[in-house]
Structures are given as structure tokens and as C-alpha cells.
Amino acid sequence: xxxxxxxxxxxxxxxxxxxxDAVGPEWVFTSDEDVALYRDAYSPFWDEPEExxxxxxxAPANVEQVQACVRVANQTSLPVYPISTGKNLGYxxxxxxxxxxxxxxxxxxxxxxxxxxxxxxxxxxxxxSYFDLYRAVRDAGAKLWVDCPDPGxxxxxxxxxxxxxxxxxxxxxxxxxxxxxxxxxxxxxxxMRTGMGAMPGARTxxxxxxxxxxxxxGLFSQSNFGVVTKMGFWMMPEPEACLIGRVYANRYxxxxxxxxxxxxxENSGIVNGMPGLGSPLLQRRVPADPQASDPxxxxxxxxxxxxxxxxxDDKARALIADRVKQTGRSCWNALVKFxxxxxxxxxxxxxxxxxxxxxxxxxxxxxxxxxFPLSDEDLAKVHKPTFGIPSLSVFNFGIxxxxxxxxxxxxxxxxxxxxxxxEAIFESNRLFAQVLKExxxxxxxxxxxxxxxxxxxxxxxxFPVTRDAETNRKYRKAIQRLVVEAARRGWGEYRTPVxxxxxxMGTYSFGDHxxxxxxxxxxxxxxxxxxxxPGRYGIWPRRNRG
Amino acid sequence: xxxAAIAIAAPLAALVLPFVLMGAGRLVPAAPAMPMPDAAMTRxxxxxxxxxxxxxxxxxxxxxxxxxxxxxxxxxxxxxxDRSDLSPEITRYFVxxxxxLMPYFRKTEISDADLQAxxxxxxxxxxxxE
Numbered sequence: 001x002x003x004x005x006x007x008x009x010x011x012x013x014x015x016x017x018x019x020x021d022a023v024g025p026e027w028v029f030t031s032d033e034d035v036a037l038y039r040d041a042y043s044p045f046w047d048e049p050e051e052x053x054x055x056x057x058x059a060p061a062n063v064e065q066v067q068a069c070v071r072v073a074n075q076t077s078l079p080v081y082p083i084s085t086g087k088n089l090g091y092x093x094x095x096x097x098x099x100x101x102x103x104x105x106x107x108x109x110x111x112x113x114x115x116x117x118x119x120x121x122x123x124x125x126x127x128x129s130y131f132d133l134y135r136a137v138r139d140a141g142a143k144l145w146v147d148c149p150d151p152g153x154x155x156x157x158x159x160x161x162x163x164x165x166x167x168x169x170x171x172x173x174x175x176x177x178x179x180x181x182x183x184x185x186x187x188x189x190x191x192m193r194t195g196m197g198a199m200p201g202a203r204t205x206x207x208x209x210x211x212x213x214x215x216x217x218g219l220f221s222q223s224n225f226g227v228v229t230k231m232g233f234w235m236m237p238e239p240e241a242c243l244i245g246r247v248y249a250n251r252y253x254x255x256x257x258x259x260x261x262x263x264x265x266e267n268s269g270i271v272n273g274m275p276g277l278g279s280p281l282l283q284r285r286v287p288a289d290p291q292a293s294d295p296x297x298x299x300x301x302x303x304x305x306x307x308x309x310x311x312x313d314d315k316a317r318a319l320i321a322d323r324v325k326q327t328g329r330s331c332w333n334a335l336v337k338f339x340x341x342x343x344x345x346x347x348x349x350x351x352x353x354x355x356x357x358x359x360x361x362x363x364x365x366x367x368x369x370x371x372f373p374l375s376d377e378d379l380a381k382v383h384k385p386t387f388g389i390p391s392l393s394v395f396n397f398g399i400x401x402x403x404x405x406x407x408x409x410x411x412x413x414x415x416x417x418x419x420x421x422x423e424a425i426f427e428s429n430r431l432f433a434q435v436l437k438e439x440x441x442x443x444x445x446x447x448x449x450x451x452x453x454x455x456x457x458x459x460x461x462x463f464p465v466t467r468d469a470e471t472n473r474k475y476r477k478a479i480q481r482l483v484v485e486a487a488r489r490g491w492g493e494y495r496t497p498v499x500x501x502x503x504x505m506g507t508y509s510f511g512d513h514x515x516x517x518x519x520x521x522x523x524x525x526x527x528x529x530x531x532x533x534p535g536r537y538g539i540w541p542r543r544n545r546g
Numbered sequence: 547x548x549x550a551a552i553a554i555a556a557p558l559a560a561l562v563l564p565f566v567l568m569g570a571g572r573l574v575p576a577a578p579a580m581p582m583p584d585a586a587m588t589r590x591x592x593x594x595x596x597x598x599x600x601x602x603x604x605x606x607x608x609x610x611x612x613x614x615x616x617x618x619x620x621x622x623x624x625x626x627x628d629r630s631d632l633s634p635e636i637t638r639y640f641v642x643x644x645x646x647l648m649p650y651f652r653k654t655e656i657s658d659a660d661l662q663a664x665x666x667x668x669x670x671x672x673x674x675x676e
Contacts, residue, residue, distance in 0.1 A: 027654075034653060037642065041649035059654045089649060107654035127654075131600070152600065380606055392600040395609040395647050407613070407646035 001035075001055050003100040004079060004534075006543060011076045012055065015102065018072030019058040023065050027108070029057040038086070038103045040093035042410030042465045044472050044499055052095045052498055054081070057103040063183070063191065063229045069104060070227065071189040073531040080104040081533045082227045084126035084158030087151060090411050090462070091162065092498035097535035098544070109229065114206070117142035121180060121206040123232045126157040130390035143238040145388025147172040152390025157231045161221045162495055165452035167274045167385040169339060170266070172236045173452060176221050181205040183230035184220055187527035192226070206232035222495070223519070224533035225526050236339075236388060238372055242273070243338045243345040244386075246365040247356045248280065248330035252312065252320045254359050255332055256422030261355050262334050263420050266454060270348050270355075273337025273386070276450040277425075280329040281320065282309060287450030289335055289383065301445060309446040310433045312426055330363070332448075337386065342371075397462070410465030414479050416491040420457045424491075425449070428459050431485055439478040458494055483507060498536070505538025520545070590667025593660045594627065597651065602626045610648065630672055634665035 003012055019028045029035055038054045045051040058080070060066045073080045079101040086094030086105070096103060110127035115137055122144075124133060130148040133156060137144050147166035149159055159175050166173040181195040195211040196202040209215070220226050249258050258277070265271040278286035282305060305323060308316035324331055336352055338345035353364045370378065374387060384391040397408075414432075418424040425448070433443045449457050463475045480503060483493060487507035496504045508515050519539045523530075530541025594602075601610035604625040615624040623629055641661055644650040656664065 029653065037650050037652040041644055086652065094652065105652065105654050391607065393607045393609060395601060396612055409646055
């Protein structure tokens, strides 16, 4: 067992005794077998000395027990690392940022405390999963949708705090923006509520976000400043209808205009669901296309075509134009979604088509139209999160297919935020290809993003995690280079696996790392003993800064 | 912290035999199915519905089932609830060790008691060994 450098076995033993007194001995996990369940199953350092591993885990059942555990941590100097459901696989899972920390497993705090259909809001605890919330909303008979990321086993609180995204309307798919009010156990054990919740007896905790005074909620996202034990969320009322339209553009050079029009339509409120881009010619589906559930890797790769998309020069464009003619497949497509009354979404689609018609030769496909509840037939085939239904279907990207007989064992994401332009999509793809080639790794298929955020693009590229240390080393090196090269072009990661968090925080270096110093100042003030998640998101307490 | 090698070795031994036999087309479970009370069966099904069905349910949209379809090519059912060769040891192994993209499950997610109920539920159709 590993402990932090400044924690002795005696301090550790005292901490365990304190935790057992706080939560009961059955909820303190110390055996190798039990603690191994807190390893990051997708760790890019799997089985290597640098793998981040816990020393123990403690699982409180309520806020008072969380407070008690935090106080024990302060008394014994043993760092604790809160997890909600521990399912942010690809970004760190349930393992701590600092080896030897004790995981504070909040999974037992799994109550949906309120479902308010009239206010279209909920109040949840951190151990609630999207599946749990979906069931609770249905059991309450409330016609509310749960905006969820692709894997539905995650926690609305955990995902929002990691600033994850979903698939419905912009104000809901930005999960942190969709929250309204928090309850936080501060690193000293003190309990605080934010927004209107700071007023005893407030009747508008889930109705008005900021409350009074500085709005501090953002400090608890991507940080280690508190243990969030309750969070309210605004929910999307079930719409009368959803219309999904597709437009197709034939020329390689059409991408910038396609995205420019798409962005304007979204910023104007005409397109109000999550749009996305794809390439029928590359057989590259739009992320979250409700009608494309085929596993990634189910079709082969046309390497010459891939190379042409990356190159984009005159010769490449000629090849692409030729293939468009030969195959009858368009070079690009955009998928647009509209939620609302049937009359309105049909009108919005007409308006969108008129806007896209500025692109020469653009073709619009027949739209899909959905009413609710979905039929069983639709339910079986659609991308469920588009309709507020949690699922695990996304894991079909790593399953066996005829083209991918080997099973993936994990993945890690490189996810820079880039400008929302076609030019940036081309440039970033070329950079990714160049770095991977130089590192001797396979170049992934030309990437086209879903547009989770309203005004930026997130180029999520997924790389494998294997059980072979040398392969993992190569990918780690490539990702580290990508982070640095992207930052040179002004593109920064929105979120990253734990092992890259110091590196990424180092790229947000304006003013000689003024932002990191600010984080450290806040950290030292709130957590003087440095017991809460040291190192999470590159924020280290004084005791670890040397 | 590495998994204890000894802890893995025993369940693996339990796994190898049934898989080899499956490859030969004979389905012989590693342990005889035990009769279970209705309440325990219901609990096992609830655990399956909550933790396993999103990936391993019947029909399309279930990646675990899709993957096992490709693996077994119809020789045995791809949906776990339709299997008659899942010994409790096999279920316990995969839940606590994971496989491919499926991570292991912590005891705050699937407790030992729930795992026992789940294992028994998935073994309910097992044929007794000869």
C-alpha cells in the first residue's frame, strides 16, 4: 500500500479508526481486493509505478458523515478524494490524483431529493446516476427530460462538476450551466449552501441561481475546494416534437460556410438542439445521429480518401470531387435538431434550409419527425440521449466488430477547445495527424465534431489505453505533445485525464501562471491542511508544492 | 496498488474450463445451480436490470450483447439472461475484475450480497453438471 510522502502508517491507522467511527466499519475499505476496485480501469499508467492508486476508501451515507470524514482527514492529515459515481472513465475514473489518498466514495448518497415538474428542476445527491434520475422523474410522473452524456451511469453532480456536456438544448446540455444551487462541505468540515440556498428557509433554491454577493459556484467545478453534497438542476420540459434535419454539401471547401451558417442558426435560436457535422463520403457519421447506431469501426477505412481529407490541397480536392461523383455521397453533412411544438419545428426547419441554400449545390434530406413518448420501435434504434434518455450504447465504439476483432480495454481523451470554424477543424486535424505520424502511431480517421458548446468546438479525439506499458507510453507521449502543440496555437483542453492535469493547467499560463497562483491562494485559504483531492485539476495545496 | 495475483488466479481457473468446453460446443457449467428463494431471485433480477441490462440486455442498442454476438456467432446466446452456462464464479469474476471496456464494480455499487443474488439469478438456467 502506498501513502502520501508526509503521512505515516500511524497517521493512516488513526484516520481509518476515525472513518470507522464516522460511517461504520463495513463502509471503510482497506483490503487489497476492495481497494483495487478504486483503480482507474482506464489508467494510462496501468500497473506502472506512476499509476495513481488509493490507500483506502470510505463511503459515507449522508452529509453529516461526509463532514465527520473531512474532519478526520484534517486531524490526521490523510488526504481524501471525493468521487460521485466514479464513472468518468477516460478522465480518471475513481482513482485519486495523489496516490495514497483515501477515496471518499459518495455512491451511497443516492437520493433524488426533489422533482419539481412545475419549476422543471430537480435536487440530487452525488451518488445519483443519470439512470437513477431518469427513473425518479418517471416515477414522479413528471414530463421532464434528463440531459445526459452518452454513458448514463455517471452522476449528474459529478459530470456537471467536471463540466461535461450532453445532447439536448444548449442551456441543458451544458451541465454545469444547467445547475441551480449547491450544498458543499468545505475542507474544514463546515457546511455551506450557495445561491438562494444560503438563506435559511429559502423557497427559491432551484429557481434563482446567483443568490446575493459573489457567485462562487464555479469555484467548485474542476477543483478541489469542497465536497458537493447536493446540487439542483434545471430540466428540459418534454417538447411536443423533435425534428431532425440533414443537409449535404458536395465540395471540400464548403465546410467553413456550412459551419458558419449552422453557428448563426444556433446563436439565433433557430436550431435549438445539438448540431453536428459528418462526412457521408468518409462514412463518418455525425456524432449522436439518432439513426446511426452502427458501431465505430464497423466500416473499413479508405486510406487514400482519409489522406486527401487531411491534405486538402488541389490534388486532394480533385480526388475528393472525383469520389463524390463516383459514389454519389456528399463530402459533408450537417445534422440539425429542433425541439418544440410541431408547427414551430417544421417552420424552423424551413428557415434553416433557406439559410443553408447559400451554399451552391446544397441538398436537404427529408427530415425525421418524432412525437413523444417515442414508440418502442424508435426507442430501440435512436440515440437515446438526444431524447433525454440515459443509455450505455456509446460503448459500442469499443466492441468487437469484423473490422475490429480485438477488444479495447480503455480509452483516454484529448479534447481541445478550438474556434468554431471550418478552418480550425482542418488545421487541428492536420496537426493531430502530423503529431501522431511523428510519434509512430496510427492516424485516427479525419475528425468531425458534435457541437456541444454554443460558440466553440471541442475536438474530442479518443486514444486507446491498453494493458501494454510500451503502447501506453507512446500514447501518453503523443497526448503530451498534442497538449503542448495545441496550446501553441491557442487551443486548450476543456478537461483531461488526471495524469495530464498538471500539464494542461501549465498551458493556461497568461500572466506568468496568474490563474494557477489564484487557485493556489484559494486552495490554501479554504484547505489549509491540504486534505482535499490534492492535485486535482493541477491544483496542489501548500504541503505538496514544496 | 496492484491486484493480488492470488486473488485473480483462482477465479481464472474457474473460467478456463467452461470456456474451453464452450469452444467444443458442449455447455457444462462449472458449478451446479442452487435452488433460490423467490425474493433472492427477484433481487438478483433487480440488480441485473440496474447494473447489467444497459449493456447486456436483449435486443439492439446493448454493446455487451452486440460484442458477444460477434464473439459467439450464434453458438450460444449473446444476452446474458438467456445463458445457461454462467456459473456464480464466472459472474463474480467479471463483476469484480471487469473485462475489456467494462470496468469492475465497487462494493458501494454492487454489494457482496447483491452480487450473490445476481450470480444466482444468472445461474438459474444452468444445467446441473453430470
